[in-house]
Amino acid sequence: MIIAPLRRTNFRLLIGSGLLPLCLALTLLASLLLPAGQLRAAEPAAASLKLVPEDASAYTAFLRLREQFDLVANSNWWAKISESDKYKGAMMMWEMMASNPGSPAGELQEALKNPDNAKLYELLKGMVSDEVFMYTGANAAEAFELMQRINNANNAASLEATAEFQRQLENADDFGNLDYPDPGINMMRAVLQTLAEDTDRVAVPEMLLGFKTDDTDEAERQLRRLEAYVTVILENEPDAAMLRGRVNRQEIGEGEFLVLTLDGAMIPWDQAPWDRLSDKPSEFDEVVDKITASELVIAIGVHKGYVMLSVGPSLAHVEKLGSGTSLADSPRLAPVAAMGEKRFTLVSYSDAAMNAALGWSEGDLDAFADMAKSFLMMSELDDDAQQAVLAEIPEIKKDLASMMPDMGDRLTVGFLNGRGYEMMSYDWGTNKLLDGSQPLSLLNHLGGKPILAFAGRGVHRPQDYEMVVKWLTRTSKFFEKHVVPTMDDDDQEAYAQVVEVAYPALRQADKVTREMLIPSMADGQFAFVIDAEATSPLWHVAIPDFGRDMPMAMPALVTGLSDSEQFAKALGEYKRLFVETYEKLRELEPEEFPPLDVPEAQQETHEAVDFYSYALPMELGVDEKVTVTLGIHEKFALMGLLPEQLKRLAKPTPLVADSVPLKDLSRPLAAATYFDLHALSDAVRPWVEETVIMQMQMGGDLGDFGDFDDEFNEALDVTEQIEFWFSVVRVVHGFSSATYMEDGATVTHAELHLEDIEP
Numbered sequence: 001m002i003i004a005p006l007r008r009t010n011f012r013l014l015i016g017s018g019l020l021p022l023c024l025a026l027t028l029l030a031s032l033l034l035p036a037g038q039l040r041a042a043e044p045a046a047a048s049l050k051l052v053p054e055d056a057s058a059y060t061a062f063l064r065l066r067e068q069f070d071l072v073a074n075s076n077w078w079a080k081i082s083e084s085d086k087y088k089g090a091m092m093m094w095e096m097m098a099s100n101p102g103s104p105a106g107e108l109q110e111a112l113k114n115p116d117n118a119k120l121y122e123l124l125k126g127m128v129s130d131e132v133f134m135y136t137g138a139n140a141a142e143a144f145e146l147m148q149r150i151n152n153a154n155n156a157a158s159l160e161a162t163a164e165f166q167r168q169l170e171n172a173d174d175f176g177n178l179d180y181p182d183p184g185i186n187m188m189r190a191v192l193q194t195l196a197e198d199t200d201r202v203a204v205p206e207m208l209l210g211f212k213t214d215d216t217d218e219a220e221r222q223l224r225r226l227e228a229y230v231t232v233i234l235e236n237e238p239d240a241a242m243l244r245g246r247v248n249r250q251e252i253g254e255g256e257f258l259v260l261t262l263d264g265a266m267i268p269w270d271q272a273p274w275d276r277l278s279d280k281p282s283e284f285d286e287v288v289d290k291i292t293a294s295e296l297v298i299a300i301g302v303h304k305g306y307v308m309l310s311v312g313p314s315l316a317h318v319e320k321l322g323s324g325t326s327l328a329d330s331p332r333l334a335p336v337a338a339m340g341e342k343r344f345t346l347v348s349y350s351d352a353a354m355n356a357a358l359g360w361s362e363g364d365l366d367a368f369a370d371m372a373k374s375f376l377m378m379s380e381l382d383d384d385a386q387q388a389v390l391a392e393i394p395e396i397k398k399d400l401a402s403m404m405p406d407m408g409d410r411l412t413v414g415f416l417n418g419r420g421y422e423m424m425s426y427d428w429g430t431n432k433l434l435d436g437s438q439p440l441s442l443l444n445h446l447g448g449k450p451i452l453a454f455a456g457r458g459v460h461r462p463q464d465y466e467m468v469v470k471w472l473t474r475t476s477k478f479f480e481k482h483v484v485p486t487m488d489d490d491d492q493e494a495y496a497q498v499v500e501v502a503y504p505a506l507r508q509a510d511k512v513t514r515e516m517l518i519p520s521m522a523d524g525q526f527a528f529v530i531d532a533e534a535t536s537p538l539w540h541v542a543i544p545d546f547g548r549d550m551p552m553a554m555p556a557l558v559t560g561l562s563d564s565e566q567f568a569k570a571l572g573e574y575k576r577l578f579v580e581t582y583e584k585l586r587e588l589e590p591e592e593f594p595p596l597d598v599p600e601a602q603q604e605t606h607e608a609v610d611f612y613s614y615a616l617p618m619e620l621g622v623d624e625k626v627t628v629t630l631g632i633h634e635k636f637a638l639m640g641l642l643p644e645q646l647k648r649l650a651k652p653t654p655l656v657a658d659s660v661p662l663k664d665l666s667r668p669l670a671a672a673t674y675f676d677l678h679a680l681s682d683a684v685r686p687w688v689e690e691t692v693i694m695q696m697q698m699g700g701d702l703g704d705f706g707d708f709d710d711e712f713n714e715a716l717d718v719t720e721q722i723e724f725w726f727s728v729v730r731v732v733h734g735f736s737s738a739t740y741m742e743d744g745a746t747v748t749h750a751e752l753h754l755e756d757i758e759p
Contacts, residue, residue, distance in 0.1 A: 045336050045344045045413075048133040048210055049328035051304060051321045059135040059327055060348040064416070066129030068345065076759045077731045084724060116225065123218050127211035127307055135327075136354070137206025137317045145357035146201045150194050152367030156374060157190035158183050163377035182276070189277050195287045202290045204297075206317040210306040219302045220256060226300070227258050242266060250299070252319050257301030257308075259315070264291035332409050335426060339413065345421065346414035355429070356407040365397045385482035392474065399467050406430035408745075420733075420754040422660060426745045435459045435524055436670030436741040442527040442558050443665050443672060445636060447645070448653040451553060451679045455527040456671035456739075457560070462518050469510060497588050505581040509574065516570035525560030525636070529649065532683035534625075534642050541621035546690040551683045556640035556649060564634050568610075571630070602627075607650040609633045613643050659736035661749040670746070671739040677732045685726055692718055731757055 046061035072078050081087055097105035111117050161183045195202055213219050230247055234240050243260070250259050269288055278284060299310045303318065310318050327333060327349065336347060350358075372393060376386045408429030415422055435457045446453045484495055535549035561567050579598060586593035601612040613627040631638035631646045638646045655665060657674050665672075696718070737750035 046131055046133060046347050048131060049333065050326045052135045052327040053320055054325040054327050054330045055138040056135045056327050057138055057141045057354040058350040061131060061133035062346060063131050063344050075756045077728065077757050080728060080757065119218055120222050123215060123222055126215060127213050131212040134209045139203055140205035140207065141353035141357045142201045143203055143205035146198065148357060149363055150191050152364065153190035153194045154187045156367060156370035157186040159371055159374035161186045163374045166378050185273065185276050192277065192284045192287055196284055199286050199290050202287065204294060204313040206312040208317060209309045212306050216302050216305065219307050223256065223258060223302060252303060252315060255301055255303030257299040259297060259299040262296040264294045332411055335411060335424065336413055342415040344413065344415045346412065348412040351409050352407045355410055359407060360404055362401050365400055369393045369397060381482065388478060388482060405432055421752045423750045425748040428745045431746050433458055434670035434739065436668055438668050439666055440525060440669045440672060442525045442560060442636060443655050444652045445558050445649050446527060446529045446655055447531050447648045449656050449679065450529045450531045450674065451676055451683065452530040453527065453674045457524045458526065460522045460524050465513065465518060501581060501584045505577045509577055512570050512573045516566045520561055520563040520567035520570060521559060522562040523560035527558040530555050531645065533648065534645055536623045536625065539623050544694055550686055553683050554640065554642050554645055556638060556645055558649060559637050561636055564632055567637060568632050606647050609650040611643060611646065657736055658733065658753065660751045661738040662736050669738055669740050673737045676734045678730060681726055681729060688722055692722060727757060731755065
């Protein structure tokens with residue numbers, strides 16, 4: 001039998017040897033594709049869509065798995081990897097382990113010599129070659145939401161036990177008589193209480209995992225082998241006695257399943273410490289009765305061309321596969337049909353209820369509230385202060401809930417496009433943050449060819465600032481009422497002096513923010529960009545002088561403006577308030593506040609942008625070209641550390657993006673992302689090469705690359721490794737995405753651009 005050897009196999013050896021991570025990398029890079037003319041004919045989306053009922057709460061199918069694997073295996077990229085010393089070393093290690101009969105690898109090799117096991121191996125390979133799907137039934141969302149609540153209750157109960165023990169420690173006269181709360185009892189009680197609050201939702205979720213197979217005859221034969229093995233175990237293992245009579249074979253349509261039926265009556269309820277869980281003898285009777293009457297049915301079988309593994313309260317969800325209205329007929333899956341004949345690799349759908357159960361919800365806010373109560377118990381705040389905080393929690397929850405999106409259905413579709421992967425994601429939930437009503441003009445101010453860029457437009461939400469101010473104000477009042485009185489006289493006097501200076505300045509800053517800054521930024525656009533166009537022979541005194549100009553990846557921020565004059569005034573007011581407040585504080589505590597030397601800004605105008613640059617202190621040791629710089633244009637503002645970079649960004653330059661999603665930048669967009677790995681590689685490589693050369697000259701340690709003492713062959717080997725790894729990573733060109741609104745959905749179109757390397 002292969003079952004036992006497989007069970008003992010130590011797969012950590014595969015991980016340690018690097019084989020498993022390498023296989024995962026192969027799956028990710030599975031579009032190192034053949035030329036477009038050699039692609040096989042397109043196939044329809046997942047066949048299992050026709051089997052799964054329309055009311056499924058979630059569904060995911062992974063497709064064309066063997067095709068993707070073969071594309072990697074036949075690529076120049078894989079040929080180069082397989083010639084590397086790392087790969088050869090891993091293969092040699094595997095062969096050594098496999099040659100040892102006592103090792104897990106050796107046992108696996110020996111087991112596969114059995115013809116039946118060899119056929120099982122081929123069957124398993126076939127099962128993960130074409131289509132693997134999973135789905136959850138209509139009842140799963142409620143079950144998962146309940147599980148999340150149980151998890152939250154567990155965390156809160158554990159914290160509560162810790163807080164109670166700490167309280168006892170603080171008040172104890174005799175540490176030998178402490179009654180430490182049992183976390184296990186607390187957590188068990190929390191679980192039962194959560195279930196008792198919503199007994200109707202106590203149910204086993206319907207779940208099914210399916211593997212498409214072309215050899216159903218062999219699958220059924222292996223199922224019979226499994227049945228025989230299980231029968232032997234049940235008859236001979238004392239620990240399996242409780243499962244006897246619970247395993248049987250059942251037919252569903254033309255399919256056969258090996259079925260294990262468990263129920264809640266198997267739980268030893270009489271051994272539970274009920275006297276410690278509740279003061280009321282019958283408090284949890286309804287929960288216990290509900291669980292006792294529930295069944296958990298686990299089945300494995302062959303049905304409708306798939307090897308299936310099912311978990312649920314029964315086999316009803318298996319029986320209705322392929323009957324009635326299918327998920328393929330759902331309006332939410334219409335985008336899949338509209339795509340036509342794509343080379344699909346992924347189809348994933350989840351309904352609003354499932355997304356609400358798995359995402360952030362008001363239930364999570366309740367859990368955080370419970371945890372906050374436990375943290376309060378562990379704090380040094382007195383009872384009055386703790387009660388004051390607890391009184392604010394309901395309103396905090398209400399404010400946070402107002403910012404949470406209303407969940408909707410979601411659909412994600414991925415496919416091979418001849419140059420990598422494309423993915424379309426549709427979210428029908430309520431979008432409260434992104435504004436996709438206009439084109440993103442800031443895409444023309446990313447420098448043309450960045451390493452990394454993100455641009456978007458947010459919904460103008462002044463109410464968010466109001467909420468922040470409200471809670472800062474309440475926090476300040478709480479501090480003055482409950483914390484300041486606990487200070488000694490000197491600290492209270494110092495606090496009063498600081499408040500007398502700071503509060504008027506904060507009120508003025510608040511007015512500037514409300515009346516100037518927020519209205520000036522109503523455009524809502526924002527962008528972040530990194531490029532490495534700038535070079536310097538010495539960026540910092542601590543960096544060795546390599547004798548050549550070195551690139552440096554530098555970040556910059558760009559924001560859209562609705563009123564540049566008000567924006568500039570707001571910044572000027574902030575600067576004035578800061579300087580005035582600092583000087584007043586310095587008058588109070590000269591020793592604590594050294595003289596403030598605010599350098600004058602160097603001003604210039606370029607591309608209709610007014611630039612203000614502030615030199616950094618010489619003590620920092622950075623290149624003098626690095627300055628804190630702000631640029632203000634009528635329609636946008638720029639912030640960064642390199643004036644020459646901001647000047648490039650100021651000049652309108654269309655984004656040069658080798659990207660399918662970003663082909664049309666003139667259309668309305670909510671967000672756009674672009675990452676160029678080739679550009680990043682080009683920026684990093686000179687630093688790696690120069691560092692290696694320097695270490696070679698010094699006879700230093702190169703870490704994973706090895707040690708050498710000016711040996712030519714070893715130095716050459718390190719150079720070759722650098723060339724090897726930088727050529728290998730160039731298989732990934734980059735990633736890009738565009739987010740927009742379409743037919744009531746927030747749509748994100750993404751692409752992972754891959755291309756095979758040269759032989």
